[in-house]
Amino acid sequence: MNPHTFDVVRGTSASRTALIVAVLLVALAASLPFWGESSWMREFVEIACYFIFAMMWNLLAGYGGMVSIGQQAFFGFGGYVMLMLGNFLGLNPFVAIPLGAAAAALIAVPVSFVAFRLSGGYFAIGTWVIAEVFRLSFANLSAVGGGSGTTLTALRGIEKATRENTTYWMALAxxxxxxxxxxxxxxxxxxxxxxxxxxxxVAGESQGIPVARMKLAVYVVAAFGAGMAGALYFVGNLRISPDAAFSVNWTAFAIFMVVIGGIGRIEGPLVGALIFWAMNKFLSDFGTWYLLGLGLLAIVVTIYFKQGLWGFAQQRWGWSLFPTQRRLVLPMPSTEKRPAPVSSTPHLEIPAHAKHQ
Structure with a gap:
């Protein structure tokens, strides 16, 4: 073997094991409507919406470096497009979910012309302002209920069990x-x-990377995912309003989940979504103490686990379920050319006349 050759390793034993476990879990989850309770499916749909929205925010900010606090604009836009396609055009709302996501991606293109004129903190505040423009615009549309919102009537002819099962399978997919x-x-x-x-x-552009085109592509993909999460959420909720669809709490929750789980990691939003759902499920009855608990957890993680809980586990134990990095592995030298082993403890020769001193 040429001693100058090396191998590029992209997977790990943990990732291969995780793939097998994930396939088994998805197969088990797909069968849940046949043996589980409807409340379990509703809880899963809620977790799925949290996770997808947090995943898209992580892609935009954690990997793209574009910190936005206005992604709820595309979340609500996808939900409203789904509702209008179902109520006004008679389209099946489940078919309208990907169409609502596509509409959010399309509207993100002209929005990006305004948002990308800003940078840093101005970009974050600018995206929030854009989301407020979306909220006020839909609040003044009487056709969709104005400020009080409206109900998704396109699902009236579908049985409750069929509706819940299909919503669950759509969320899983x-x-x-x-x-x-x-x-x-x-x-x-x-x-x-x-x-x-x-x-x-600047360094990336000097290496020939089309920075503007890449940022636009990531922004559009993140808008597509946020729109899909919004359309899915309001199919399960059956009602939409501007305050619920375009609330800044959606982005605040996404930031919380990503920071808790680990920003810049695929596993981070998953861990954060599960923790956020558990706290929302079991502590929300305590009122303001629930919000204080969320803030206290965020403070503890940012102080003692700066890279998130999964980032800490990855550094401590080397866990990586979705490895994206490339590792170079150098081959071991052949046995003929390998030097004689050297003891880790050096051996010192002590002169005879020094042994008595």
Whole structure:
């Protein structure tokens, strides 16, 4: 073997084991409507919406370096497009979910012309202002209920069990698609280009990376995922209003989940979504103490686990369920050329006349 050759390793034993476990879990989850309770499916749909929205925010900010606090604009827009397609055009709302996501991606293109004129903190505040413009615009549309909102009437002719089962399967498919899409994107050359842009735009552009085009692509993909999460959420909720759809709490929750789980990691939003759902489920009855608990947890994690809970576990034990980095492994030298083993403890010769001193 040529001693100058090396191997590029992208997977780990943990990732291969995780893939097998994930396939088994998805197969088990797909059968839940046949043996589980309807409350379990509703809880899963809620977790799925949290996770997908947090995953898209992590892609935009954690990998792309574009910190936005206005992603709820595309969340609500996807939900409203789904409702209008169902109520006004008679389209099946489940078919309208991907169409609502596509509409959010399309509207993100002209929005980006305004948002990308800003940078840093101005970009974050600007996206929030854009989201407020969306909220006020839909609040003045009487056709969709104005400020009080309206109900998704397109599902009236569908039985409750069929509606819940289909919503659950759609949520499961959207979760798998979101993970696979982000994972494959980050493992590609475009993923490397995105990380280079996040670290230093000027250096990335000097290496031939189309910075503006890459940022636009990531912004549009993040809007698509946020729109899909919004359409899915309001199919399960059956009612939509501007205050619920375009609330800044959606982005605040996404930031909380990503920071708690670990920003810049695919596993981070998953861990953060589970923790946020558990706290929301079991502590929300305590009122303001619940919000104080969320803030206290965020403070503890940011002080003692600066890279998030999963980031700490990855550094401590080397866990990586979705490895995106490339590792170079140098081959071991042949046995003929390998030097004689050297003891880790040096051996010192002591002269005879010094042994008695």
């Amino acid at each position: 959207c979760v798998v698609a979101a993970i696979a899409l982000v994972y494959l994107f980050l493992r590609s050359k475009r993923g490397l280009a995105l990380l280079a842009i996040r670290d230093n735009e």
